[in-house]
Amino acid sequence: MTPLIHLAAADLVMAEQRSEQVTDWAARIGWVVGLVLVVALAYWLMREGWKWRGTLQGDLPELPDLPADPGAPTLRMSGRYHGSTTAGQWLDRIVAHGLGTRSRAELTLTDQGLAVVRPGARDFFIPTGAIRGARLDKGIAGKVLAEGGLLVITWAHGERLIDSGFRSDHAVEHADWTTALEALSTMNAQQEGAR
Incomplete structure (x- = not known):
């Protein structure tokens, strides 16, 4: 192989390497949006579970308020x-x-x-x-x-x-x-x- 052909082949390989897309922004944004949605869903489910637990404990009477004069502290x-x-x-x-x-x-x-x-x-x-x-x-x-x-x-x-x-x-x-x-x-x- 002559040096000129060798250089031309090397340039062609480098051109192909340079033409590859470095980042697929659409896929990356899709993954980030998907992750945010999963985190938001998990947070919403935890909040609903907390409210559901409070509803199940609805038979618990109101807590006593602090008395106006509780007395001397021990x-x-x-x-x-x-x-x-x-x-x-x-x-x-x-x-x-x-x-x-x-x-x-x-x-x-x-x-x-x-x-x-x-x-x-x-x-x-x-x-x-x-x-x-x-x-x-x-x-x-x-x-x-x-x-x-x-x-x-x-x-x-x-x-x-x-x-x-x-x-x-x-x-x-x-x-x-x-x-x-x-x-x-x-x-x-x-x-x-x-x-």
């Missing part, structure tokens, strides 16, 4: 509210009346009960007579921490027992809260036994 805690579940079923999340909304929380324990103030979410109150116990646990629906990293308060509301999970900004406070809430729970059990 304990205070700042931290996070991680949600509520049916007692003993850590994956059965309760979403009715805003109990499924995670948020910052300020807890105040008084003789009347437990005030839960949540900026950006609905506040609620757990009367002293409704407190059934407290424990340190590692998880509640959608949140798993180290062993003992979550303060779980069990309380009665309507016909249901509810577990609500809280995490203090200072985990060392959890032990004091567990002791105080267990004492209230024991006192409630004794009062009910005396009736």
Whole structure:
């Protein structure tokens, strides 16, 4: 093969390589639009599932409002509210009346009960007579921490027992809260036994 023919063949191969389309924009845009539609559908289905769960829990009574004068605070805690579940079923999340909304929380324990103030979410109150116990646990629906990293308060509301999970900004406070809430729970059990 002569050098001239060789160069001409090389130019022809390079011309063919240069003429190939680098990006198929129509296919790429189609894939991006398809992916956006799949993500939007998944988000919509999750939202509908959340609303459906709230409808199923429609028998749950309204949450007690904070009393005008709750009394002198026994304990205070700042931290996070991680949600509520049916007692003993850590994956059965309760979403009715805003109990499924995670948020910052300020807890105040008084003789009347437990005030839960949540900026950006609905506040609620757990009367002293409704407190059934407290424990340190590692998880509640959608949140798993180290062993003992979550303060779980069990309380009665309507016909249901509810577990609500809280995490203090200072985990060392959890032990004091567990002791105080267990004492209230024991006192409630004794009062009910005396009736």
